[in-house]
Amino acid sequence: MGNPIEGCWHCDPYWVNNRNILADCGIGFDKNAIRVTRQDKISLSSYADGLIDTIMGSTAITISNNFFTHHDKVMLLGHCDVYTQDIKMQVTVAFNLFGEGLVQRMPRCRHGYFHVVNNDYTHGEMYSIGGSANPTIHSQGNRFLAPDNRFQKEVTKPKDLIESNWRSMGDLMLNGAFFIALGAGASSNYAKASRMAKRPSSIVGSITTNSGVLTCTQSLITKGEYISNLILKFEA
Template sequence: MSENTISMEFSLILLLFISFLVTSSATPPNPNLVLQEFHRKLNASRRKLGFRQCNSGNPIDDCWRCDPNWDQNRQRLADCAIGFGKDAGGGRNGKIYTVTDSGDDDAVNPRRGTLRHGAIQAEPLWIVFAHDMTIRPKQDLVISSYKTIDGRGADVHIGGGGACITIQNASNIIIHGVQIHDCRPARDGWVRDSPEHHGWRMGSDGDGVSIQGGRHVWVDHCSMWNCADGLIDATHGSTAITVSNNYMRSHDKVMLLGHSDEYVDDKNMQVTIAFNRFGEGLVQRMPRCRHGYFHVVNNDYTQWEMYAIGGSASPTINSQGNRFLASNDNVCKEVTKREEAVENQWKKWNWRSEGDLMLNGAYFTPSGDGSSPSYSKASSFNARPASLVGTITTNAGALKCRVGSRC
């Protein structure tokens, strides 16, 4: 909110208060009625000024969810990203493309109306769905630059025993409001990645969302579970990524950030993991990091079977305002895990816990220099207190939005 807007709001409040004083009679009015009328007029004035804050504590949701006409202003969502992926514009200012056909029979010549056909177009597109549907891609669903996949208003499932989403050497992509699950490895085959080009792709691992060399990517309010490999993996020089408001459950290797210890191009990777709910049945990698800078902030961890946050190759991890609830198994109390390094090596890695809430014996093992400037590179926005995490993440996952009503 700008200083001018704050000043305008303060002036409005002052004028309303003075008006109450001026119009009061000799007999003091009922204080409760005065307060109710005051807030009524203030809220009406806020609406005229364009205020849409819900004060939920979740800045992404407060940016757009209060608008009952969100379906008429879908692209407002692109202004609401935070963290390292905040500049992911997706298909902003592009045309609306409506998916009417859930089929995916031809990865080389996809039919108009399918998700694949819209996803590979060269122009910016804001992709929406005409009705509830389950899409089972035959091959990797390749998403080209400047695309938004917006599932609001429909119950959209991607995967269901087929392949899932691949972002390869593409930028400015938003994936919002879909359920991604039961993704399986794709076979070798011909796949179109633009209107002018198709090529032979080797089989994939079965990730829910695979980001390879991607930049400015935002994955928000998705529900994800039970994929063959990772739910979200980012590798091969990917950066400027935010993963927020997602609900993840029933999975082993949740999130890999960094290709390998030897792949040093991932040193420039910057990823924000915020406001997610890591639910039941998760084992490890929430996330597992290599080389880069990772801000893990205001997430709700409700058990882990091995560890929550891990890494190798000296990543910088800034854990702030998270809630960690360890399981009753005494073996799995530690939040952190260092891999492929001896103690005199990993003690130099910059891993910090600040304001985290540790429950049921959970503990975080910090390392490195707590005042290192590398932490500033791993801070993407200000954390909320961990005591608010339950409220902030209440609506994590795909929202049950319907056109004509608030989400």
């Protein structure tokens, strides 16, 4: 299943003037279970609640190549601590640029398995990766730049965790940033939270340079439609 919002704006150069219509397209996008989808090349900021919420048994989700700025609670993965259907959730958060004005939840995870890989955290005011209800979080090849405040150097925020598994591998920690690992780290758990090959954290800046929405031109649309048709034919 693809991103239903994409079909609403893909060929409409005036979508920015019709935000209410765009919002109507997305009704139900984060409700009930969504399986196998990708949220890619989006620029998001300044909304009422979370910028991206993946909840209610959704799984096989990839959130990639996006640009986030100026928001408090950025990304929620998992409905609530008592909603155990999210225990099968698998989400990959990759190649995103977390820019200025962000506070927390990049992402915040509940239950499930989460691969956070090759993201660039350039500004953070509270924490980057949080979680509760015993998630497995595999952080790989990210770049974390801590704020100057000496009380805000930890990039993780665990809560009420007993059987969680959190680990950091190949992350680049700048300006005193640090990651607190949790759990025994069973290989079977991390196998479910390792859905994408990581690249070195030293090149994260170049990977995320073009994160966010693309400039829409007729040539890009035509090329995109051609590729989409090829994919559809291949899957058929």
